[in-house]
Amino acid sequence: ILNVEQSPQSLHVQEGDSTNFTCSFPSSNFYALHWYRWETAKSPEALFVMTLNGDEKKKGRISATLNTKEGYSYLYIKGSQPEDSATYLCASNTGFQKLVFGTGTRLLVSP
């Protein structure tokens, strides 16, 4: 994989549903994997930075896992709320903080 890829491109869930997205990245030249949350009309905000294989991080109802050997990360949202509606970006640090971003997963949570 030469690029960072995210799936699905968009997702529409109901309030209370749990959901997850995938980020695939090149496993060579890997330094760190970043997740950002980008709400409409705002700027991207950092959620997690993960570096180690098997890393798992959690912030409230949002958690993420990392597999550096196979080059993927999952982001989970438990009990989605309308305020979780945003685009979720992942980015691979390929060295010197040169982040290669995916195109994001756009999440819409309906009440």
Next chain:
Amino acid sequence: DSGVTQTPKHLITATGQRVTLRCSPRSGDLSVYWYQQSLDQGLQFLIQYYNGEERAKGNILERFSAQQFPDLHSELNLSSLELGDSALYFCASSGQGENSPLHFGNGTRLTVT
């Protein structure tokens, strides 16, 4: 509020013109990054500065240049503008750790007509 300030918020200009986008990083951050987001594309890395020195370069066109000044603010200069340069330009800054998260400004929306 990320602490990163970008000006102007919006810029409308004609093809062939030159514009300057300005960024003030978060207090204490030495690294500044510039990203471009065009329609239907992800954030594209343009260039990074660390404490006044260029540190990494991405797919930045020769018509574009940037610099970081002694007070750590940065400017991105875009010249001979083309319609395809219309995009959202983000500046971000980060702390000194190699894997520090990026803190993004609100972006400058450039429209070239």
